[in-house]
Amino acid sequence: MNIKEVARMARVSTATVSRTINGSDKVTPETAERVNRAIATLNYYPNHNARALGSGRSRIYGLIISDITNPFFPDLVKGFEEVAVRHGMEVIVANTGYSSERMKLCVQRMLERKVDGVAIMTSEMDQHLLEEFNKRRIPLVFLDTASPGFGVSNINIDYAEGVRQAVQHLVSLQHQHIGFIAGPMELASARARKTAFLKAMQQCGLAINEKLIEQGNHMIEGGYAAMERLLTQADRITAVLASNDLTAIGAIRALQGRQVCIPQDFSVVGFDDIEISTYTYPALTTVRLSRIEIATHAFNALHTTIQRHDKQGGSYEILPQLVVRESTTTVTKSGGNEKI
Amino acid sequence: MNIKEVARMARVSTATVSRTINGSDKVTPETAERVNRAIATLNYYPNHNARALGSGRSRIYGLIISDITNPFFPDLVKGFEEVAVRHGMEVIVANTGYSSERMKLCVQRMLERKVDGVAIMTSEMDQHLLEEFNKRRIPLVFLDTASPGFGVSNINIDYAEGVRQAVQHLVSLQHQHIGFIAGPMELASARARKTAFLKAMQQCGLAINEKLIEQGNHMIEGGYAAMERLLTQADRITAVLASNDLTAIGAIRALQGRQVCIPQDFSVVGFDDIEISTYTYPALTTVRLSRIEIATHAFNALHTTIQRHDKQGGSYEILPQLVVRESTTTVTKSGGNEKI
DNA sequence: CTGTTAGCGCATTCAG
DNA sequence: CTGAATGCGCTAACAG
Numbered sequence: 001m002n003i004k005e006v007a008r009m010a011r012v013s014t015a016t017v018s019r020t021i022n023g024s025d026k027v028t029p030e031t032a033e034r035v036n037r038a039i040a041t042l043n044y045y046p047n048h049n050a051r052a053l054g055s056g057r058s059r060i061y062g063l064i065i066s067d068i069t070n071p072f073f074p075d076l077v078k079g080f081e082e083v084a085v086r087h088g089m090e091v092i093v094a095n096t097g098y099s100s101e102r103m104k105l106c107v108q109r110m111l112e113r114k115v116d117g118v119a120i121m122t123s124e125m126d127q128h129l130l131e132e133f134n135k136r137r138i139p140l141v142f143l144d145t146a147s148p149g150f151g152v153s154n155i156n157i158d159y160a161e162g163v164r165q166a167v168q169h170l171v172s173l174q175h176q177h178i179g180f181i182a183g184p185m186e187l188a189s190a191r192a193r194k195t196a197f198l199k200a201m202q203q204c205g206l207a208i209n210e211k212l213i214e215q216g217n218h219m220i221e222g223g224y225a226a227m228e229r230l231l232t233q234a235d236r237i238t239a240v241l242a243s244n245d246l247t248a249i250g251a252i253r254a255l256q257g258r259q260v261c262i263p264q265d266f267s268v269v270g271f272d273d274i275e276i277s278t279y280t281y282p283a284l285t286t287v288r289l290s291r292i293e294i295a296t297h298a299f300n301a302l303h304t305t306i307q308r309h310d311k312q313g314g315s316y317e318i319l320p321q322l323v324v325r326e327s328t329t330t331v332t333k334s335g336g337n338e339k340i
Numbered sequence: 341m342n343i344k345e346v347a348r349m350a351r352v353s354t355a356t357v358s359r360t361i362n363g364s365d366k367v368t369p370e371t372a373e374r375v376n377r378a379i380a381t382l383n384y385y386p387n388h389n390a391r392a393l394g395s396g397r398s399r400i401y402g403l404i405i406s407d408i409t410n411p412f413f414p415d416l417v418k419g420f421e422e423v424a425v426r427h428g429m430e431v432i433v434a435n436t437g438y439s440s441e442r443m444k445l446c447v448q449r450m451l452e453r454k455v456d457g458v459a460i461m462t463s464e465m466d467q468h469l470l471e472e473f474n475k476r477r478i479p480l481v482f483l484d485t486a487s488p489g490f491g492v493s494n495i496n497i498d499y500a501e502g503v504r505q506a507v508q509h510l511v512s513l514q515h516q517h518i519g520f521i522a523g524p525m526e527l528a529s530a531r532a533r534k535t536a537f538l539k540a541m542q543q544c545g546l547a548i549n550e551k552l553i554e555q556g557n558h559m560i561e562g563g564y565a566a567m568e569r570l571l572t573q574a575d576r577i578t579a580v581l582a583s584n585d586l587t588a589i590g591a592i593r594a595l596q597g598r599q600v601c602i603p604q605d606f607s608v609v610g611f612d613d614i615e616i617s618t619y620t621y622p623a624l625t626t627v628r629l630s631r632i633e634i635a636t637h638a639f640n641a642l643h644t645t646i647q648r649h650d651k652q653g654g655s656y657e658i659l660p661q662l663v664v665r666e667s668t669t670t671v672t673k674s675g676g677n678e679k680i
Numbered sequence: 681c682t683g684t685t686a687g688c689g690c691a692t693t694c695a696g
Numbered sequence: 697c698t699g700a701a702t703g704c705g706c707t708a709a710c711a712g
Contacts, residue, residue: 002689013699018691026697048452049398050689052389053704068418069615074408078435085445090453093433095418105425112388113430220619253621275409276616279560281593342705353683358707366681390705393688 001044010038021046048090052114060090061302062110062118066098070218071246071274072291076121079295087303089116098186100124107132117141117302121294123188139313141301143294145188153301153313155294159189162287162320163196164203166241166269169285169322171204174331175239175267178206181226181251183218183243190218193243193271212237216247223250231258238266238331245270245277245286252280252327263329273323282326289320341384350378361386388430392454400430401642402450402458406438410558411586411614412631416461419635427643429456438526440464447472457481457642461634463528479653481641483634485528493641493653495634499529502627502660503536504543506581506609509625509662511544514671515579515607518546521566521591523558523583530558533583533611552577556587563590571598578606578671585610585617585626592620592667603669613663622666629660 007014012031020027020035027035038044052058063080065073077093084091092113094106103124110118111132117139125145133140134151141153148154170178180197183190194213201208211233216222223242227250230237242248248270252262260266262282270277270286277284297316305313347354352371360367360375367375378384392398403420405413417433424431432453434446443464450458451472457479465485473480474491481493488494510518520537523530534553541548551573556562563582567590570577582588588610592602600606602622610617610626617624637656645653 004689014690015692015700016698019698022691028697031698045448045452047393047454047689049389049392049454050704051691053387053393053706054689054691056691056704058389068408068414071411074414077433078408081433081435085449090432090449092430093417093421095421108385109425109430112385114387114389220616249619253619256621276560279589279593281596281621344705354706355684355708356682359682362707368681371682387705390688391707393690394705394707396688396707 001042002047003044006035006038006042006044009042010035056114057116058114059088060092060113060115061299062106062113062115063091063093063298064103064106064110064118064120064122065093065095066122066124067095068093071276072244072272072289073121075275075291076295079292080119080299083296083299087299096122096124098122098124100126104129110138111136116306119143119298119302120145121298139302139305141298141313143298144192148313148315150311151305151313153305153315155297155301155316155318157189157192157289157318158320159192159196160199162271162289162322163193163241164200165320165322166271166287167197167200167204167206169324169328170239170241170267170269171206173239173267173328176206176331177209177212177234177236177238179212179214179230179234179237179240181214181216181223181230181240181242181247183216183247185215187218190243197241209234216243216250218244218247220246220250220253223247224254225250227251227254231255239268239328240266241269241271243271245272245274245284248284248286248327249276249280252282252284263327264332267328267331269328271320278325280327285325285328286323287320288323289318293318341382342387343384346375346378346382346384349382350375396454397456398430398454399428400432400453400455401639402446402453402455403431403433403638404443404446404450404458404460404462405433405435406462406464407435408433411616412584412612412629413461415615415631416635419632420459420639423636423639427639436462436464438462438464440466444469450478451476456646459483459638459642460485461638479642479645481638481653483638484532488653488655490651491645491653493645493655495637495641495656495658497529497532497629497658498660499532499536500539502611502629502662503533503581504540505660505662506611506627507537507540507544507546509664509668510579510581510607510609511546513579513607513668516546516671517549517552517574517576517578519552519554519570519574519577519580521554521556521563521570521580521582521587523556523587525555527558530583537581549574556583556590558584558586560586560590560593563587564594565590567591567594571595579608579668580606581609581611583611585612585614585624588624588626588667589616589620592622592624603667604672607668607671609668611660618665620667625665625668626663627660628663629658633658 020032096103121143144157182194214226216226273286273288360372436443461483479491484497522534554566556566613626613628
């Protein structure tokens with residue numbers, strides 16, 4: 001079943017079939033109709049490999065993420081796949097595992113498969129690999145790690161605003177001694193969140209004490225350990241903001257392990273709003289970072305760049321949104337760590 | 341950069357280049373060496389689209405799952421991708437969203453991209469779509485839903501054994517009135533688990549009371565609601581086995597909401613061993629279903645079928661394994677629901 | 681063991 | 697607006 005048979009049945013040339021498939025305006029409605037009927041009755045669909053070879057466009061987008069096992073990513077992947085498929089595109093997902101060694105492999109895979117564009121939703125990208133895409137004029141879109149340029153777009157995340165909302169929420173609940181559990185400093189996103197926290201505290205006129213800041217690893221156990229340390233060193237702490245939800249969940253466990261009641265004795269705020277945060281006990285107050293929005297923007301960035309032969313990439317904005325659930329409440333008069 | 345240039349630089353024909361790339365044994369080590377040097381210095385890598393067109397093999401495997409957002413799947417996807425890439429294969433992941441409507445779309449995508457084989461790790465597959473693959477002689481591997489046949493392999497999961505371990509564990513802890521929260525009966529895997537539970541109870545000589553069985557939806561809220569009902573209707577229940585971990589987590593929340601202490605007052609066992617089960621409070625005793633193993637078997641099934649031009653698919657076995665953590669313990673003398 | 685020659689299925693000139 | 701011809705980059709017979 002190929003284009004030739006369709007052409008034969010519709011009594012046109014293969015070129016005409018190709019044109020109607022690709023929606024060329026230079027085809028009479030009548031002949032297009034004939035072709036479409038032939039396509040339908042023959043149950044024909046084009047061979048993408050041949051198409052790619054002939055046109056140089058594979059109709060595949062690459063999606064590079066850190067690790068699909070990280071609960072932040074499944075939604076993103078799902079959203080991206082959905083839009084892509086709706087537009088007749090295929091997606092190849094590649095995990096870097098946070099290693100730039102493996103990032104190299106990911107890039108290689110993308111190049112080999114001749115993807116039409118790549119969404120790079122992680123930050124292990126070095127200049128050297130970036131060149132490989134530039135050389136081949138493959139559009140790119142980054143997640144908060146680059147400024148738009150020739151063929152590269154960026155999705156900007158307003159971490160400052162998201163963290164500000166979280167801190168302000170705690171402040172409005174009378175918390176004064178707010179701790180922060182940072183993520184791994186190799187991650188750009190973790191650095192951004194920490195910076196945002198420092199800034200927000202300052203804006204709220206709260207003292208920043210280094211004893212209030214600890215380091216996790218964006219995983220549950222890291223949050224657990226960091227919270228333990230915080231409890232030991234920060235006497236008057238009554239609330240904590242975590243760099244991501246997993247960290248917050250670890251912190252909650254540490255607190256519960258010490259019989260601290262949340263939120264009565266201690267408030268916890270996460271960041272990301274992954275699905276399980278709705279179901280933790282108590283349900284986690286957190287800052288939502290919509291992965292659907294990110295996915296949609298990423299796709300649009302790539303797609304419009306290609307459609308409009310737009311050399312210049314675009315800039316997109318993601319606004320985090322505080323979601324108040326059950327893990328935060330007003331600080332009690334007798335509250336504070338000394339009581340614990 | 342293409343095969344011709346490599347041929348020119350190595351002073352051989354393109355056929356020879358092709359042969360050395362594909363590891364044909366009919367190439368002198370010396371010429372192969374020359375070709376490889378040329379490849380290296382030119383930084384050449386083959387165009388997969390052309391390769392696919394010429395050979396009829398895309399070197400892509402399809403992986404159809406229900407929903408990447410379901411915590412059961414990320415590990416599976418990651419594992420599959422890893423083996424595949426290690427063997428020079430690419431992967432296209434498609435989500436059915438538990439809908440056979442969308443399954444149709446998934447199949448279409450696989451066909452269009454001319455995948456060399458498909459791992460179907462979900463059960464929304466109807467005979468009609470299966471034919472499409474058979475017609476084209478595309479190897480398939482299923483997860484516990486088919487018997488091996490021409491070009492189709494199956495990964496068998498010994499649910500009976502896994503559930504037996506769980507029930508026996510509870511029995512050894514003196515539990516007599518063990519509840520079960522089933523998954524959605526549309527899912528073959530959920531049906532298998534329920535059947536296995538019934539059988540295990542019988543084997544242990546325990547009475548099966550319909551009041552001890554409730555229905556969830558394999559999601560947290562379903563487990564929550566089902567546990568609530570169980571608590572209302574089953575007087576002497578002291579333990580529950582859930583059809584999957586998410587359900588168990590929901591059950592735990594329901595119990596905690598009623599101030600029931602786990603495991604002192606009530607034991608809970610899950611199924612699957614998803615990552616968060618290690619981190620719930622208390623950590624969940626569950627039955628591990630290794631996704632890495634499943635992924636590896638799925639890949640091997642496809643790969644050996646193709647390599648050996650093996651018409652007959654294989655059969656693989658997965659043995660679930662009980663993992664005892666903190667959510668189960670001996671029933672207390674005064675225990676039982678009446679106390680609650 | 682190596683080179684020559686045809687396609688693979690489609691998109692895309694260029695004529696008409 | 698449509699058709700004929702060419703090539704995309706590679707693999708696969710078939711010779712030699």
